[in-house]
Amino acid sequence: MNPLGTGDPLRLGPYRLLGVLGEGGMGKVYFGQDNSGRTAAVKVLRPELAHDQNLALRFVREAQMAQAVTSTGVARVLGAHTEGGRPWIATEFLTGPTLDQAIDAHGPFDDPTVRALAAAIARTLADIHTAGLVHRDLKPANIVLTSDGPRVIDFGIARPEHGLTLTTTGEVPVTPGYGAPEQVMGHRVGPPADVFSLGALLAYAASGQRAYDGGHVAAVQYEVVHGEPRLSHLPEHLRQLIAPCLAKDPALRPTPGQIAAAFAPPRGAERIWRHGPLAGDIKQRERTVHQLTTVVAAHGDPRRVSRRRLITALATGGAVIAAGGGSAAWWLRERETGQKPGPFAIPPAVRTPDARILSADKGDFVIGEAPTPLWGPMPVLAKDSPAPLPVRDVVVFGARAGGLAAHSVVDGKHRWTAPDVDAAALYCSLSDALIAAVDTKGSLVTFVASTGEPKWSAPAAEATTLLAADDEAVYVVTKSGRLRSIGRSDATVRWTARISGDLGPKARPRGAAAQGVLVVATLAGDVIAVDTADGRKKWDLPSQSAADGLRVVPKISGSTVYLNGRTWTARRIADGKELWKKTSTDAFDNVNAWGPSTVHGTTVYAAQGSYISGLNGKDGSEAWHGVTTGSVSVVLQGSSVWGVDNLNTGLGGVVAFDADSKKQVWTYPLTRRALHWITGDSNRIFVMDGAALIALPVF
Incomplete structure (x- = not known):
């Protein structure tokens, strides 16, 4: 929304116009409010076109068309004036993103x-x-x-x-x-x-x-x-x-x-x-509209907002309702109080810069030859860095010089560093807008993902490991080995609970949260699920342990949690009921275990021994099968399935398969005897090769 400009009307019919929602060749759409406080989108024909009979008829027809539809799935027509002067149509103002x-x-x-x-x-x-x-x-x-x-x-x-x-x-x-x-x-x-x-x-x-x-x-x-x-x-x-x-x-x-x-x-x-990141976006816009149309002044109608206040807010905030989400409320507060936005004023997530997908048919690469990296290798990773985490326009990782660092996904250039963060304590994305991590003193800290600007922190977390996050809270393991929930809206402790299993500072358990359930996997391979509302145990799965020190990493998709280990199983997240279980496909079942799951559509992928398998997420039936050696992580990007060949000493590296033909297309060589991990986003594969970070293209 933009402020009214010179020549814009101040009122049309019963609607006082407060700002401009958009404009096109035929007219403008204003944000209006009537005397009862009801808001509307008011579309009006441009004054220089009002006397064009054909355009005026088209405008009248639009009003008639919109009024003819009574479905709850369209914006209701609240009023219209189509004769004489400047024709206008007022429709229900819908609060939410397109x-x-x-x-x-x-x-x-x-x-x-x-x-x-x-x-x-x-x-x-x-x-x-x-x-x-x-x-x-x-x-x-x-x-x-x-x-x-x-x-x-x-x-x-x-x-x-x-x-x-x-x-x-x-x-x-x-x-x-x-x-x-x-x-x-x-x-x-x-x-x-x-x-x-x-x-x-x-x-x-x-x-x-x-x-x-x-x-x-x-x-x-x-x-x-x-x-x-x-x-x-x-x-x-x-x-x-x-x-x-x-x-x-x-x-x-x-x-x-x-x-x-x-x-x-x-x-x-x-x-x-009504639930989830998108719902949070909608609710923030609803709050913004409420603030823009309500005055806190001691005199006058409490449902009305002064034009000067609104124009000031709009001029400062730019596109605050249609595109800026909750930014209007922050700018409004700053202009009125002279204070900068607080730590809970979170800017919306930035746009993801997708990379171009390569095509062999267009000569972008030669099948069988190693691809040219988009950037890297860069010797920037700490020895104990967890897997790189791509978040929109940056990739986050444990920095070689200590702390947390973020580099641009486009060219690998350094964007920001948080030196006091304990990266080994893990980190996660909060709605792609923030990065949550644990600092060296045990505080839960957050940073704007794109810029590294510090936002809210929670010293009361007393954390050693960050487990997971959902729309309401961030879940950590405390120094005393208990689970703790920290609210995302106020950084306060929601609850603290003790569960069985080793959650000590060296154990670094893994977790995932969704559907009101936090699933925790201990170092020993036991799985415990607790209610995110109070930390009470809902179900558990003892001895889902992995071999060779490979951790159980819960992966939640919809109402299902997928658990890797000696078996690969899908469980209903609400009560832990087994939906399916997959045993080893390798002759060395006592040695090799299934790696963490990757969900793509209705198929869930994991690596085990010499194979990458894709199973139907609902019933566990096989949907995809590829041969690699010693891969742990599996990534789906573009039209390809990616793994890491850790054991083949002659051709070891990042292996890419065509998802349809299941044929290996290329291998990118990696350093032998180094810690390898891959992850992907926005048509890029991010590779951890020991201390080096590499970005590869996809096809």
Whole structure:
């Protein structure tokens, strides 16, 4: 949102205008508030266009189209004035990020969220089509994610089902890559065009990548009409659901009702929009709007905010509501009190700079030859550094000179250092915005991930190991060997609990938290799950121990926790019930154990002995199998599966397999007899090779 400028009206109908939400070629959209305190998005035709009869009719038609749809999945029309003067439409102001903003801030959606999104939008499309309309511009920017679920906005080019295209020669009919082939060709458009747009939208939501892309608009539109959608990066089950929506022939696309039934979101899917990092984003925006529309002054209507106060806040904060999340509240507080934002004023996560995916067909690399690193090797890692942690635009690790360090994922350049951190005590990301760690005195400390700016700390943590974090708290092991929960909103101790097993300072247990459960794996290989609300034990699994000192590392996905060790097992996180168990595939079962799990879509991967296996996460049936030697960690990036060949003295190194053919594509050599680990993010593989850090490309 931006402040009002010269020439902007101060009021339209009952709405006092407080700021500018956006503008385009035809008009502007203002943030308004009526005398009852109700907020609205007020769209108005530009004054120089108000006398253009064709544009005025189009604007009137938009109001009529929007008013014709009574679905709860669209923004309600609150009022309109379409005769004389400057036509305007007031619609319900939806508080929340658009879908593209959410993907930028939080990354691609997981399976349950994609299913909930698909079902909700499909039901809304059914309502729109029942009203005799076709939306014609369904895209990520026109989906607002609210605490009540996804809402469809902008009926600017919606038309009755029998209507032809609105465009004239030279105009782009819809957003490239989301409009159906028949729209690109200027043919008659019906409800199936919205289904095509929904398919492209879901592909983006599930992967963060567009189904159709190109170097310029014409190339994208050509791909829509003649090319195939890029769906190889989607899990197989989602690919099978989304691909029919993108059929070239409108008659072959499913109906919205069929889509809603096929995606079948899990029970309680409506809670997705109220819990988790995305829900936190929505709630922060709701608080921001409340602060911007409420005055704390001693005189006047308490529901009204002074224009000077709002304009000051907007001018200082920039795009505070539409893109800045909670930043408006911080700037507002700073301007009013003269104080800098406090330690709990957390900036939103920065955008992830994705690397280009290489293609052998385009000559980017030669199959069988070692790839050229994106950067490195750099001798920057401490001997006891845990695995490198990529967080958006930085990769974090234990620094060779001591403490914690972060380097740019793009070029490896040093970004920041926290010298007083005990990196061996582990670290984690908090919603991709903060890095949480333990300092040398046992305090839990946090830093802005991109800049290293210190934020809140909790000396009361008295921590020796950082176990895990969820949306509410960070969980640590104390110096006395107990579990402790530290609230993320106030840095206070929520609870402290003692559990069986060695949690001493040298034990460095591993943990994971989600779904109200903290799962802890001890050095001896015992697994204990406790309630995150009070630390009480929910279930345990004794002797899930790993061989050769390989730790049990819990991995949670949805309602399932995957545990490695002498066996590889999936357990229901709520009560520990076994869903499946995999024994060794290697002849040396008494020596080799399964390494930590990596979940990609519906498949979970792990390495054991001479193999990397991918199993169906629900039933444990085999979905993928590759041969390597002595790998511990497994990474999925691009169209490839990555492991480390630790034992083959002739060809040892980082091994990359084509995910579809299961054939080895290349090996990057590593130092012998060094500690090796790999992790991946944003189309990059980060390699720990002893004290060296390396970034490799993916294909």
